[in-house]
Amino acid sequence: MANEYRIFVANKSREYLCRHGQNILSSSIEQGVRVIKRGCLGGGCGFCKIRVEAGQYELGKVSIKALPAEERKEGFVLACKTVPLSDLVIRISGD
């Protein structure tokens, strides 16, 4: 199992590392990579919604209003509750 995964932000051409077990928003904030909007960090507000284009991940409990089931099926996630299980390619929503 890798200690770190590479998170590539497709539409910003940026890459950062995410420690095993850490969510992809907190790790970006720690490294000063301000590409994802930081909201409540609790899976409640949907401010950090992004789309995962490639890779495996685990999504924790999030608000069904902030992330409806159909969006989840299309690969949308809340970054604050998304823990990578492989390297990921993500796209920032709204861009």
Next chain:
Amino acid sequence: MGVMRLGRVEARVLDLEKSIDYYSNVIGLQLVAREPGKAYFKAWDEEDHHSLIITEADYPGLEHMGFKVRYQEDLDTFEKAIEQYGIRVNRVSNRHRIGEGEAIRFTLPTGQVMELYHEIERIGNGLKLNPDPKPENLKGIAPPYLDHLLIAGEDVPATTDLLMKVMDFHMSERVILHGDELFAVWLFRTNTPHDIAIIKGPNGKLHHFAFGLSSWEDVLHAADCLAKNEVVLDEGPTRHGITRGLTIYFFDPSGNRNEVFSGGYIPGEDFTPVTWTEERLPRGIFYHKGEITERFTGVFT
């Protein structure tokens, strides 16, 4: 007669156990009762059975807010008046929730569920005979009371009109944009600058609910508690221009925004409202920084 104060807030949470730990140990409320899917809390200086209910759900936000009225008969009076105003009112039966008596229940034009009630079990604050200023063994931030809440909705004037005309709320402050758009209001029934505030935004949403503190020292202590417990900060510690209050905003584990609030002035019923316009609004919101942040105006639950 009439509405006395914001008596209770029922907030939805994603994880009940995590939220019980947060509201007990970080906020420092007293856990007074539990039932499947719900927990009831009071702040240490409150006498009623509870002021915060958390209810497990698939999404966070405001389940209901309850304002306490002075007399039981006030429920009949308000039921009639609200119906006459054109809003349907339902009765909530006695003991619908732990410790609570009967209530009337209706939906505000901005979409939030509001209850008015008088009866609730009184468990007291334990400080009524030769008391010390504080009880023993307070934990965390330990606010003495629930203070106010801020709700959002499309039609700010409609909810404002209902609260002022039918429930005799008074206005302390307002934000007017573009010359005539009532964008936000701060309303009170107590002698604090607000018991409820309403801001333009998505219907039915909660911006925050706030606990009262007694001083700037207490606000700083709260900030230290939040940092020690790695609570997610939104803004502060700082001062609001609006209300002149001292504040910190932060998020509970489900993303509901909480505030600790201290200070402000003491308005009377004849208070002349303060008006803010776009030129000075950023200072109204965060007086020191003078900037409005996207997160503060954009995150609701």
